[in-house]
Amino acid sequence: GQQLNQSPQSMFIQEGEDVSMNCTSSSIFNTWLWYKQDPGEGPVLLIALYKAGELTSNGRLTAQFGITRKDSFLNISASIPSDVGIYFCAGTKEYALNFGKGTSLLVTP
Amino acid sequence: GAVVSQHPSRVICKSGTSVKIECRSLDFQATTMFWYRQFPKKSLMLMATSNEGSKATYEQGVEKDKFLINHASLTLSTLTVTSAHPEDSSFYICSARTGALTEAFFGQGTRLTVV
Numbered sequence: 001g002q003q004l005n006q007s008p009q010s011m012f013i014q015e016g017e018d019v020s021m022n023c024t025s026s027s028i029f030n031t032w033l034w035y036k037q038d039p040g041e042g043p044v045l046l047i048a049l050y051k052a053g054e055l056t057s058n059g060r061l062t063a064q065f066g067i068t069r070k071d072s073f074l075n076i077s078a079s080i081p082s083d084v085g086i087y088f089c090a091g092t093k094e095y096a097l098n099f100g101k102g103t104s105l106l107v108t109p
Numbered sequence: 110g111a112v113v114s115q116h117p118s119r120v121i122c123k124s125g126t127s128v129k130i131e132c133r134s135l136d137f138q139a140t141t142m143f144w145y146r147q148f149p150k151k152s153l154m155l156m157a158t159s160n161e162g163s164k165a166t167y168e169q170g171v172e173k174d175k176f177l178i179n180h181a182s183l184t185l186s187t188l189t190v191t192s193a194h195p196e197d198s199s200f201y202i203c204s205a206r207t208g209a210l211t212e213a214f215f216g217q218g219t220r221l222t223v224v
Binding site: 031033035040041042043044045048088090092097099100101102104 | 113115143150151152153155200202204206211212213214215216217218220
């Protein structure tokens with residue numbers, strides 16, 4: 001499927017810092033999803049966004065569905081060591097599910 | 110969220126043998142299941158999409174005769190790696206969804222090592 005443009009590719013931050021990552025596409029998507037993958041595990045759904053402009057929070061995580069329906073961002077506030085992992089964005093369009101290449105997050109105590 | 114169970118989590122097999130990986134949706138009916146392959150520190154590479162009761166749609170470059178996918182029921186899809194070779198060693202992950210516009214849920218992944 002079509003790859004989304006996800007950035008940054010990796011982040012190395014200190015505990016307590018805020019984190020922001022985003023995904024863009026040349027195509028319009030109907031749904032934006034954000035997943036986290038721990039090493040050796042399958043991705044786990046963090047946030048699902050269904051409407052353009054929608055802003056949704058899940059604890060320290062906040063994600064928004066861009067107004068143009070071609071982008072989304074994920075923010076993590078006050079990062080902690082267990083936030084370490086790879087974060088993937090995904091967009092759905094008709095029956096396809098397209099993934100970004102992931103953002104690898106490292107958090108130092 | 111919905112639960113997708115993938116089994117086995119790890120498997121080691123001899124070169125030339127076949128390996129079957131199961132993906133089950135435990136508390137919902139999965140009309141569509143996806144199979145991915147993931148290399149170390151890389152993104153998810155979609156291998157194929159399967160809809161219940163019909164043949165899987167394979168991505169370009171994925172050999173359908175080598176990676177057999179069966180989606181016989183709304184809760185089970187299987188991926189069989191036939192005549193496995195060391196280059197087939199990888200992390201295989203399935204995901205399942207109930208409809209065209211709903212989120213997909215992932216299994217835990219299967220680490221396949223071919224020796």
